[in-house]
Amino acid sequence: MASLKDLRVRISSVKSTQRITSAMKMVAAAKLRRAQENAEATRPYAERMERMLGSLAQSAVTAGTAPPLLAGSGKDDVHLIILVTSDRGLCGGFNGSVSRWTRKHILQLRADGKQVKLLIIGRKGRGIMRREFGDIIIDTIEDTTKPVPMFETAAEIAQRARDMFEAGECDVCTIIYNKFVSALTQDVTPQQLIPFALPEKDDADGETTDEQDSGLESGAVYEYEPDEQEILADLLPRNLSVQVFRTMIESFASEQGARMTAMDNATRNAGDMIDRLSTDYNRMRQAAITTELIEIISGAEAL
Amino acid sequence: MADNAVQFELVSPEKLLLSEEVEMVVVPGAEGDFGVLPGHTPVISTVRPGVIHIFEGGAVKTRIFVAGGFAEVTAERCTVLAEEAVLLDDIDRDQVEKSLQEAMEDISDAGDNSTERALAEQRADSARAKLASLDTQTYQ
Secondary structure: OOOHHHHHHHHHHHHHHHHHHHHHHHHHHHHHHHHHHHHHHHHHHHHHHHHHHHHHHHHHHHHOOOOHHHHOOOOOOEEEEEEEOOOOOOOOOHHHHHHHHHHHHHHHHHHOOOEEEEEEEOHHHHHHHHHHHHHHEEEEEOOOOOOOOOHHHHHHHHHHHHHHHHOOOOOEEEEEEEEEOOOOOEEEEEEEEEOOOOOOOOOHHHHHHHHHHHHHHOOOOOEEEOOHHHHHHHHHHHHHHHHHHHHHHHHHHHHHHHHHHHHHHHHHHHHHHHHHHHHHHHHHHHHHHHHHHHHHHHHHHHO | OOOOOEEEEEEOOOOEEEEEEEOEEEEEEOOEEEEEOOOOOOEEEEEEEEEEEEEEOOEEEEEEEEEEEEEEEOOOEEEEEEOOEEEHHHOOHHHHHHHHHHHHHHHHHHOOOHHHHHHHHHHHHHHHHHHHHHHOOOOO
16 A cells, blocks of 8 residues: 555656646647648648649540659559658557558558558657568658648658659559548548549549539630640659648648647546545545544543 | 739749739740730740749839749639749848859769759759849849
């Protein structure tokens, strides 16, 4: 049985833990707001780029002149997986869930006889994947989120993926990240980067909106300057960077959301624990007082 | 929207930088500058590093340096997706010269590393383009 002093020490230590977790929660909440604003600010660029790419790619695919980044290398043997995790922990299941998903995905690809390479963003992902897949990790990129994800970093990562693709070191490139749904929910989402997957157009209602779109937007065919293929060759790598950037931003927002939730839970748990320990402490103190009283009274009676 | 105005949008990957109605805008296209007035033919063009001029009342109102990107023009809109955009007046010549020097050093340091080399060359090109834009003041 713990002594009164032990209990006092424990209560005060849990209290200081609670102070830390609640402070971290506040910080995460503030960062989350900023991350969300960031994510929203990047949307116009991505949307407009998608619009341009859509009209260009469609005609290139039908004309059969699509560059490799769009059409693929014609093989499906070597997969490059970019895993987006956080640099810091204490964010609940954030890194665990995305890593678990990736692990399953890798094993699945291997079972299909594919070769897999792994590029990791974030210190935590490396720690988790190193044991099992240490031999296929090409590199880890750390400190990408100080203080927020930068476009330059995303461009560098995209460049590396592109270099590998062009050197024939990979045929398919997929990025796996935590998609931001709400502050409480994150979804592990894979997104294929190379070859670039066009936004879904083949489902029925997708087609109609597409037609409406192009009708509204221009009503005419665009002129291209210099020519379609050159623009496409310029646009695709850029789009790659934008996609990577977007996943990084989303992942960052998700991380803050996950941390906020985790820290909120931790703060509550600490509160519960303090309550329980305080009850124990008071009960024990009362018991000690009662025992002392009984001793005094029975001593007096014995006289 | 007014009939005699173009909705001009300047977007960088990080955010929407500018969205306003302008009289005319001159974009440095890959194959030469082109001016956009209302009713322009739909065009998609690549943008070379250079200066975007926004005209108001027949004179240049704003000069913005862009380090390349893409432009999409329709009859009533002109959207520029820029990689980097700064007001020309905000560019500090000394700083650009320094970053050019640093980029040149990075190029020679990079050696065989093609990724680093390409990135450093990009930086050098952008710095050179900035200097060139500062030196040549086209349009009044």
